[in-house]
Amino acid sequence: MSTTLTPRPSSFARAGVQERALVIGATGAIGSALVQELLASGAAVRVMCRRPEQVRAFTERGVDAVQASFENGEALREALQDCPQLFLNTPVGPEQYEQNRLAIDAAVEVGVRHVVKVSASDANPHSAIPWARDHALADQYLERSGLAWTVLKASAFISNLLTEAAAIRRGWLPQTSGNGATAWVDTSDVAAVAARVLTDADVQGQTGENGRAYLLTGDRPLSYPEIAGILTATLGHRVRYVHLPAPAFYAGLRASGVPAWQARGLVHQFVDVVRRGQDGGRLCSSDIPDLLGRPAITVADFALKNRSELGRA
Helix, strand or coil: CCCCCCCCCCCCCCCCCCCCCCEEECCCCCHHHHHHHHHHHHEEEEECCCCCCHHHHHHCCCCCCCCCCCCCHHHHHHHCCCEEEEEEEECCCCCCHHHHHHHHHHHHHHHEEEEEEEEEEECCCCCCCCCHHHHHHHHHHHCCCEEEEEEEEEEHHHHHHHHHHHHHCCCHHHHHCCEEEEEEEEEHHHHHHHHHHHHHHHHHCCCCCCCEEEEEECCEEEEEEHHHHHHHHHHHCCCEEHHHHHHHHHHHHHHHCCCCCHHHHHHHHHHHHHHCCCCCCCCCCHHHHHHHHCCCCCCHHHHHHCCHHHCCC
C-alpha cells in the first residue's frame, strides 16, 4: 500500500532541497522529460551524455552537460562531482546490469547521497526477461550500496504503442498477450515522479534507512483488446486486436530487425507477465496520484496527444 502525501500538482515547491542532480539517461523519453521538469522547478541539474553532439545540444539550451560513459570510470566520477543526487536510467541492452553497477560504484566513491533509479514493475532476479532480471539484480546492488535510494518500478510504457503506429493506422493491433492485462504507465508520469522525489525533502524523508520503492502504474489493468477499444473510441476509426501465437509474434519481431535476445524477452514479457499475470503483471498502485496530486495519464490521454501519428490521415 502506498502512503498518501500532500499533493503539489502545479510545481515542486521544495522544502529546502537545492542539491544538484546528475541525470543519466537524459536523452531518453523519461530523462528528457525529467530534465524539463527540473529546469522548470528551478532545480540544479547536470546531464551525462555519451556523444559530443549531445553535450552541445544541451549546452546550447543552457543545461550543464558533460561527456562520459559507464566504461570510463574517471569521466563518470568527474560527472558525479558536486552532485549529491543521481538519477539513473540505463538503456535496455546486454550490459544493463553492469552499467548500473558501475554507476552505483562511482556514486559511492564520490560521496553521492541519494540515487533515484528507474526499474521495472516485473523485476525478478530469476526472470527469463533480460531487462527484468537485470533491473532486479541492479536494485539489489543499489540496496546493498549504503546509499540512500529510491526505486521507481515502472509498469509497461504506453509509448510502446507507437511501435505499432503503422498497424494501428490500418485498423489492427497485433499482440500475443490475449486477454491478459497490465496497468500501463506514461513515461512523462515516471519523469514527474522522479522530479518530485529529487526535489522534495518531505518525500525524501519517507525513504528511511532502508530506502523506498514506488510502483508506477495506470489506474487499472488493461488488456490489448481493451486498448483496441479505447483507440477505436479515441481515434475515430476502428482498431481490432489481432492475436498472434507466440512463435508468429517472435518471427514478426525478428523480421522487423529486433535482436534475437530482445525478441525472446518480449515474448516472455507479453506471454508470462501480461497474459499469465506473473511477476505482478496485473498490480496497480496509487503512487502516481498520491505523489503528483492528479490522476495518472491514461491510454486515452496518450492516444489523443498522439492522434496525428496513430490516427488515419
